[in-house]
Amino acid sequence: MATKKKRTSNVDNDSWVVIAPDSAIDTHKHDGDPVFVRLRNPSTDEPKADAASLYMLGCGDVMLYEVKAFEDDFHSWFVGQAVQRDGRLIFVTPLDPLFLILPYLIKSGKEGKFQRVDQVVKDEEFPACSRLLSCARTLASLHHIAEEKEAGSQMYHRYSQEKTMNWLKKKVERMVIALKKRNISVGEGVKSSTYVRVKSETENQEEDFLRYSHGLISEYISEDLSKALLTLLGLPELTSPKETEPPSKKRKLSDKPVEAGEDYTKFNSADFARKPPKKMTAAQKSLAKVDKTGMKPMSSFFSPKVKAEKK
Amino acid sequence: MSCNSSVIRLCASSVGQAPQAPVHLMPCEIEHNGPAQVNQYFTATTKDQKQDKSVSFRGRGLKGQKISCPQGYTGLVLKEINKPGSDQEDRTVKVSSVFDKMTYWNLETPPNSDDTIVMAMDWPDLAEAIHAPVED
Numbered sequence: 001m002a003t004k005k006k007r008t009s010n011v012d013n014d015s016w017v018v019i020a021p022d023s024a025i026d027t028h029k030h031d032g033d034p035v036f037v038r039l040r041n042p043s044t045d046e047p048k049a050d051a052a053s054l055y056m057l058g059c060g061d062v063m064l065y066e067v068k069a070f071e072d073d074f075h076s077w078f079v080g081q082a083v084q085r086d087g088r089l090i091f092v093t094p095l096d097p098l099f100l101i102l103p104y105l106i107k108s109g110k111e112g113k114f115q116r117v118d119q120v121v122k123d124e125e126f127p128a129c130s131r132l133l134s135c136a137r138t139l140a141s142l143h144h145i146a147e148e149k150e151a152g153s154q155m156y157h158r159y160s161q162e163k164t165m166n167w168l169k170k171k172v173e174r175m176v177i178a179l180k181k182r183n184i185s186v187g188e189g190v191k192s193s194t195y196v197r198v199k200s201e202t203e204n205q206e207e208d209f210l211r212y213s214h215g216l217i218s219e220y221i222s223e224d225l226s227k228a229l230l231t232l233l234g235l236p237e238l239t240s241p242k243e244t245e246p247p248s249k250k251r252k253l254s255d256k257p258v259e260a261g262e263d264y265t266k267f268n269s270a271d272f273a274r275k276p277p278k279k280m281t282a283a284q285k286s287l288a289k290v291d292k293t294g295m296k297p298m299s300s301f302f303s304p305k306v307k308a309e310k311k
Numbered sequence: 312m313s314c315n316s317s318v319i320r321l322c323a324s325s326v327g328q329a330p331q332a333p334v335h336l337m338p339c340e341i342e343h344n345g346p347a348q349v350n351q352y353f354t355a356t357t358k359d360q361k362q363d364k365s366v367s368f369r370g371r372g373l374k375g376q377k378i379s380c381p382q383g384y385t386g387l388v389l390k391e392i393n394k395p396g397s398d399q400e401d402r403t404v405k406v407s408s409v410f411d412k413m414t415y416w417n418l419e420t421p422p423n424s425d426d427t428i429v430m431a432m433d434w435p436d437l438a439e440a441i442h443a444p445v446e447d
Binding site for chain 1: 315316318319320321322323324326330332333334335336337338339340341342343344345346347348349350353380381383384385386387388389390391394404406407408427428431433434435436437438439440441442443444445446447
């Protein structure tokens with residue numbers, strides 16, 4: 001493939017292939033239809049135009065879902081007796097609402113005061129964010145990320161970094177167990193022939209799992225929190241690509257959270273790009289150019305951008 | 312960015328009326344959206360050998376297999392109805408078909424457990440590990 005045939009852009013798309021939890025589309029419940037809404041992606045730090053991602057609220061706003069598109073180059077669907085050009089497979093999966101609440105709490109926490117969450121979780125740019133407070137789990141789990149104070153019949157909250165870090169650490173630990181249980185291989189990068197192992201096999205494995213889990217969870221938190229979590233887990237920041245294996249960032253499971261572009265019904269893949277440079281260290285950038293041909297497909301699946309560059 | 316306030320409503324009651332449709336993930340981009348004689352020219356020439364399927368499509372040998380949706384999940388094809396004129400209006404999508412299995416096709420390579428789509432089916436389980444509530 002020396003020259004790539006220029007493809008026309010895919011603009012007239014009006015259908016999507018989706019995999020969604022049965023509970024989200026249960027028609028026996030009468031709490032209104034699920035809605036796709038745009039909310040601030042918690043991994044974006046600054047208020048930017050590209051901070052929006054698509055989420056879904058269901059069961060009368062009680063459940064929050066993430067919307068992610070799995071995408072491989074050059075795919076299309078046959079659905080019944082029709083062609084759908086857009087070959088993406090969109091997954092709708094439950095999302096912990098605390099991840100989306102966190103940026104608001106952190107911001108207001110800088111004032112150091114206890115505040116009512118409904119005063120805190122407000123966003124002119126994303127008016128739907130107040131609906132997050134209807135999610136069943138939100139109010140019941142705020143104590144994981146904030147100190148609580150009751151005055152009168154009203155609850156007041158103040159962001160707690162310490163609690164948040166503990167909460168995130170528990171998530172990483174649970175992720176490690178889940179990965180091991182599913183036998184998902186995480187450390188192929190170290191099998192490079194130029195790489196000299198310093199640590200023992202098992203020690204390395206453990207670190208691989210931790211790093212990998214950290215990477216998955218970092219998709220939902222700010223860069224600052226991600227770094228703090230790395231420190232808490234006792235993982236050194238990667239300084240050189242030769243020193244250790246590829247950063248977990250490069251193999252996030254689902255690289256395509258559906259970000260909302262100009263027209264979010266496109267489920268925005270074209271201008272997606274996820275802006276990794278912002279979060280990439282120099283080492284990660286150079287890693288992106290490293291030849292990964294020895295790696296197993298699982299990791300290539302986790303890093304389709306690397307795959308794309310190889311072509 | 313006023314369009315951030317618009318929503319897409321998923322008309323859930325349409326699930327009940329939506330027919331089961333055969334769904335194929337093709338290993339090529341087809342620059343077309345709309346009707347095609349899939350049964351006549353594709354399904355009819357597909358060969359089944361136990362789990363493995365094969366077909367010739369545009370002179371290329373495709374190898375495929377059926378996979379199921381993850382447990383507790385359903386496949387939906389969503390279609391937009393009454394596209395509004397501006398991006399500030401709310402939109403509605405309905406379920407036009409449902410599926411619990413799909414067939415994915417590789418170009419030449421026999422289907423195996425390392426195929427992207429097979430691994431993608433693990434996502435709900437991993438997402439559960441990330442997003443389930445943390446115990447106190």
